[in-house]
Amino acid sequence: MSAHLNLIDNEMSVDFTVDDILKYHGPGFPGGVAHAVKVLERALPALSPDGPAERREISVSTAHRGPGVRDTFEVVTRAVTEGRFTVDSSLERTDRGATLERYVFVLTYRGTSVRLEIRDGFVADEFIELGRKADRTEAEDARLTVLKQEMADRLLAAPADEVYDIVG
Template identity: 55%
Template sequence: MLTVLDAGTPIELSFDDLMKYHGIEFPGGVAHAYCAMRHAVSLLGSVERREIAVRTAFPGPGGRDAIEMALRAVTGDRFAVVPELGATERGPVLARYVWEFTYRDRTVLLRLRDAGFVTPEFIDLGARRDRDAADDARLTVLKQEMTDRLLAGAVDEVYEEVPPPTR
């Protein structure tokens, strides 16, 4: 469960809540954002949802929608996709799974652990533009398998905190 404050009132949000807002197409992106937000909040403590700024290398609509529902950061102009934030040295599978959360005077930078949460098959198939119906069906399975792996991990087992870059 993710708990944030809205004008001092706690709001509890589950993964299922975020999926109701997003829809069904990108559950993995929702799960990535959910796991990253849960870990960020565990490090930052109680946070006012409308005061958190988010930068990420992750461009997916599932992640954006999860951030918007939980933190209202998209409509509040506190959300940015920043490809340069990506950890390209980690290779194409892990590079863009980086999230930076800034709350008041503190910044937390998280990156996906190298623990098989995202598979090369998922990355390759997702990037293909010439997919047929069988490929799309396989991609749907891979999305759900990834989502299940992400949600099965404890709050600090999916994303790890790393030192923020100097700006």
């Protein structure tokens, strides 16, 4: 499934694909890119039901600290350089465990906000454990690279409404 995000930038239609985002981000964190894409696919229709949103009016707060997530929001919304992107650890859902706690996003557009939380089954415990491990071996780094791509593939193959719930 190829994601396609359509927004408006000063009255001009702007389209983004995962490939476009990866050209900016690079190959390092494809899972983070896929997460942010799914968040945008899920949130944008709720935030702007009558058509594409103005990309420079979207604000993002998240508990997720990853560069793939950050770079995706930067490419698509310019929120990082324009000061509308915040990493907020108070959004963490520690009651959901280490695997899911940081996959929380709040997007705001023209006075409307939606909160999204990931569903169970898309992030592997092994991925979180290896990702947070200090001093990984070469074999562990190689395994983490595989896990990142597997997660990205799993996310991109699923409809956004099966990956992220709008909870508020």
